[in-house]
Amino acid sequence: MAERTPATKRTSQEQASEEPRDVPHALIKLIEDEGLQVGDRLPPELELVRRLGFGRSTIRETLKTWESMGVVSRNKGAGTRLIGEMSRNTLRVALTIKHEAESLIRMQQVRRPLEIEAVRLATRLATTDQRRVINARAAELIAVYEAGEDWRPADHRFHKAIHAATGNPLFEQIIDQILKCFHDIYETPFGKPHLGQDSIPLHRPLADAVIAGDEGRAVEFTERIIDMVCAETLQIAEACND
Amino acid sequence: MAERTPATKRTSQEQASEEPRDVPHALIKLIEDEGLQVGDRLPPELELVRRLGFGRSTIRETLKTWESMGVVSRNKGAGTRLIGEMSRNTLRVALTIKHEAESLIRMQQVRRPLEIEAVRLATRLATTDQRRVINARAAELIAVYEAGEDWRPADHRFHKAIHAATGNPLFEQIIDQILKCFHDIYETPFGKPHLGQDSIPLHRPLADAVIAGDEGRAVEFTERIIDMVCAETLQIAEACND
DNA sequence: TTCTCAACTTTGTCAGACATAATGTTTACA
DNA sequence: TGTAAACATTATGTCTGACAAAGTTGAGAA
Numbered sequence: 001m002a003e004r005t006p007a008t009k010r011t012s013q014e015q016a017s018e019e020p021r022d023v024p025h026a027l028i029k030l031i032e033d034e035g036l037q038v039g040d041r042l043p044p045e046l047e048l049v050r051r052l053g054f055g056r057s058t059i060r061e062t063l064k065t066w067e068s069m070g071v072v073s074r075n076k077g078a079g080t081r082l083i084g085e086m087s088r089n090t091l092r093v094a095l096t097i098k099h100e101a102e103s104l105i106r107m108q109q110v111r112r113p114l115e116i117e118a119v120r121l122a123t124r125l126a127t128t129d130q131r132r133v134i135n136a137r138a139a140e141l142i143a144v145y146e147a148g149e150d151w152r153p154a155d156h157r158f159h160k161a162i163h164a165a166t167g168n169p170l171f172e173q174i175i176d177q178i179l180k181c182f183h184d185i186y187e188t189p190f191g192k193p194h195l196g197q198d199s200i201p202l203h204r205p206l207a208d209a210v211i212a213g214d215e216g217r218a219v220e221f222t223e224r225i226i227d228m229v230c231a232e233t234l235q236i237a238e239a240c241n242d
Numbered sequence: 243m244a245e246r247t248p249a250t251k252r253t254s255q256e257q258a259s260e261e262p263r264d265v266p267h268a269l270i271k272l273i274e275d276e277g278l279q280v281g282d283r284l285p286p287e288l289e290l291v292r293r294l295g296f297g298r299s300t301i302r303e304t305l306k307t308w309e310s311m312g313v314v315s316r317n318k319g320a321g322t323r324l325i326g327e328m329s330r331n332t333l334r335v336a337l338t339i340k341h342e343a344e345s346l347i348r349m350q351q352v353r354r355p356l357e358i359e360a361v362r363l364a365t366r367l368a369t370t371d372q373r374r375v376i377n378a379r380a381a382e383l384i385a386v387y388e389a390g391e392d393w394r395p396a397d398h399r400f401h402k403a404i405h406a407a408t409g410n411p412l413f414e415q416i417i418d419q420i421l422k423c424f425h426d427i428y429e430t431p432f433g434k435p436h437l438g439q440d441s442i443p444l445h446r447p448l449a450d451a452v453i454a455g456d457e458g459r460a461v462e463f464t465e466r467i468i469d470m471v472c473a474e475t476l477q478i479a480e481a482c483n484d
Numbered sequence: 485t486t487c488t489c490a491a492c493t494t495t496g497t498c499a500g501a502c503a504t505a506a507t508g509t510t511t512a513c514a
Numbered sequence: 515t516g517t518a519a520a521c522a523t524t525a526t527g528t529c530t531g532a533c534a535a536a537g538t539t540g541a542g543a544a
Contacts, residue, residue: 044525055498057299060526061306068307076526077506106410109363110356117355168348174416286494297529302495318495319537486544493538504527511520 023062026052031082042072042080070177085169105237107182108230111175112223118163118171119206119222123215126165131211137161138207145200155196158203162210195236199228265304268294273324284314284322347479349424350472353417354465360405360413361448361464365457368407373453379403380449387442397438400445404452437478441470 027042030052036042045063049056063080066072071084126134137158145151156179163172206221269284272294278284287305291298305322308314313326368376379400387393398421405414448463 046525057302058497060299061303064303065307065310068311074526075506076504077524079525106412109359109410110412110416113355113359114352117351121351168351170348170352174352288494300528316495317537318535319493321494488543491540494536496535498533500530502529506525508523509521513518514516
């Protein structure tokens with residue numbers, strides 16, 4: 001992904017260890033050495049230039065790539081923050097999704113079994129703390145919903161709590177990426193902000209079932225929720241093909 | 243992913259159409275206008291600078307990201323080639339997977355519901371032709387297996403035929419990426435080539451069930467196949483943690 | 485014809501400058 | 515004193531120009 005022999009100068013204190021001389025590895029080493037966690041801020045670019053010994057554009061190319069992979073988020077004035085895990089042994093793969101009305105349906109079709117399996121695992125494996133968090137998130141979601149405010153962030157946090165309880169970060173990653181992609185396509189052109197509105201009340205009994213460890217009911221509610229979203233998506237896609 | 247107001251100059255011939263002024267869109271437009279196909283070469287960076295009206299580093303950041311997503315390949319002296327589809331309506335998302343023994347289990351855990359849903363959809367939706375292909379692939383797989391040869395390519399083709407029958411390319415894409423990632427981790431360090439060997443005979447009745455449209459039996463065989471692979475994976479991962 | 489070598493092309497890297505947006509701080513006013 | 519506007523600071527976004535490095539191409543010699 002990067003070149004082997006970029007740097008012409010080096011701080012001359014650590015050339016003994018055989019580290020590959022490319023920006024990604026240097027960045028990962030810095031993150032590990034510094035003990036940076038998800039949510040922490042990376043040093044500003046100019047400091048990275050100084051400390052890593054690469055040019056600014058070279059470092060920026062890597063950071064931009066990481067941003068597109070959802071590893072960091074970058075903002076003018078605010079800096080670069082870690083928003084995903086990135087360690088020495090992280091592999092990166094990419095999917096392509098066609099940007100069409102039909103893709104909306106396809107994405108939900110893929111999301112469906114993943115979300116159901118996530119709920120199944122969460123019901124079975126969640127710790128007491130995780131069940132408590134799920135309960136709190138559900139209460140928050142219902143409260144926001146009944147107040148008539150924008151419930152989508154709360155909805156996202158609720159599902160995230162369930163994904164976390166599976167103990168398998170891949171579920172959250174894949175579903176998150178699918179949803180991100182979905183909203184990229186959905187929100188801008190079609191402008192309908194309230195997809196899945198009617199499914200929100202179902203989240204309370206879903207949370208209860210997960211907390212109680214009732215796998216059958218948890219799966220059932222998840223299916224009903226996703227199917228409602230699927231139905232609405234189908235409707236929108238059909239309306240698009242007129 | 244990109245900024246809105248980058249270019250200070252413009253060729254002044256096409257500012258009427260409301261195209262978003264960012265590098266990815268400009269590049270995609272160029273690819274479509276030029277009719278570039280997979281395998282073709284993109285214009286050199288300096289020509290892109292001239293034609294798109296962005297700075298070289300800005301364009302490079304996008305091309306580098308595309309390279310990491312497998313859309314283009316770049317080589318000194320040789321230029322940039324399209325190696326994956328990228329059109330106006332192609333979105334790309336990336337996943338990061340940790341390179342650990344435990345990841346092997348996690349990947350199978352995610353693959354499981356996807357593969358089951360894919361079989362379910364294929365059983366329901368496959369055309370006559372697609373059922374014929376599935377049958378042929380199953381016969382091929384069994385033949386290769388009984389001949390004692392390397393059955394993995396045939397296995398891959400068989401599952402691909404099922405994914406194709408779902409009518410949703412996302413299944414194939416995601417599962418393929420997961421498997422690719424899996425083998426990246428699995429083959430090299432652990433060197434066990436025959437994961438899932440015992441599950442091959444089950445593929446014949448699975449194919450029959452799909453072709454007959456028997457959803458219940460198709461799902462059942464899929465579960466048995468994946469669970470065998472999961473069990474073997476678990477065994478390997480545990481052996482690794484000694 | 486085939487091999488070698490030089491010239492060319494193209495990407496990789498670095499440096500410096502300014503633009504832009506978010507944040508932090510101070511000051512002025514009620 | 516509390517709040518809000520104005521300013522200064524910080525950090526990323528972009529552009530330009532220059533050189534390095536590696537692959538490609540073509541001309542000339544054996």
